[in-house]
Amino acid sequence: MSFNLGTPINTALLLYILYTVQRILFPSNAVPKTVPNEFKGGYSWMPKSHPPTLLFQTYTPRTLQPFNGEEGKRILLGINGIVYDVTAGRNFYGPNGMYANFAGRDASRGMAKQSFDVEMLTPVDQPLDKLDDLNSEEIENMRGWMEHFSGKYIVCGRLVENDAV
Numbered sequence: 001m002s003f004n005l006g007t008p009i010n011t012a013l014l015l016y017i018l019y020t021v022q023r024i025l026f027p028s029n030a031v032p033k034t035v036p037n038e039f040k041g042g043y044s045w046m047p048k049s050h051p052p053t054l055l056f057q058t059y060t061p062r063t064l065q066p067f068n069g070e071e072g073k074r075i076l077l078g079i080n081g082i083v084y085d086v087t088a089g090r091n092f093y094g095p096n097g098m099y100a101n102f103a104g105r106d107a108s109r110g111m112a113k114q115s116f117d118v119e120m121l122t123p124v125d126q127p128l129d130k131l132d133d134l135n136s137e138e139i140e141n142m143r144g145w146m147e148h149f150s151g152k153y154i155v156c157g158r159l160v161e162n163d164a165v
């Protein structure tokens with residue numbers, strides 16, 4: 001059986017093979033003129049924008065309060081001096097969420113006592129809740145929540161007294 005170049009399909013096949021071999025031997029490494037933001041069969045992919053960066057910071061009750069998720073902004077909450085970025089749990093802590101009361105606040109007592117009552121929150125202009133009246137079961141419960149939060153969210157700061165910063 002002979003290879004007849006006169007047949008259009010054979011000519012097309014030969015051209016295709018030559019083109020493929022040429023692409024393998026001389027791969028294109030031209031720098032794209034614009035930053036690629038879609039996957040187009042290659043790995044020169046970049047997200048449309050840089051993901052937001054998180055800086056470990058020291059917060060006070062007053063500086064933490066604005067991070068309550070209103071107007072789509074980040075949501076932070078504190079438990080026992082540790083601040084977690086719970087923005088990914090907007091359904092829980094966002095303005096209409098079941099646990100919205102914890103957003104931007106020290107949630108320690110509520111987590112310990114398993115309650116989202118308003119009385120669980122210390123007003124932001126008062127000293128931090130010392131939690132010294134909690135019993136061992138409540139402390140254990142709070143620690144359990146901290147473990148849950150550490151595994152699910154990002155630890156992004158610590159919570160100190162208003163006048164400490």
Ligand code: HEM
Nearest residue numbers: 086089092093098099110111112113114115116145148152
């Ligand atoms: C009416 C009773 C309650 C119901 C039906 C309820 C229901 C739920 C459900 C379905 C979840 C999601 C679990 C998951 O997907 O992993 C959840 C998570 C949670 N619940 Fe409750 N809950 C109740 C009471 C409370 C109370 C009183 C607190 C107060 C501390 C609380 C704090 C939380 C927290 C912190 C989470 C974790 C959310 C997260 O992962 O970010 N819940 N609850």
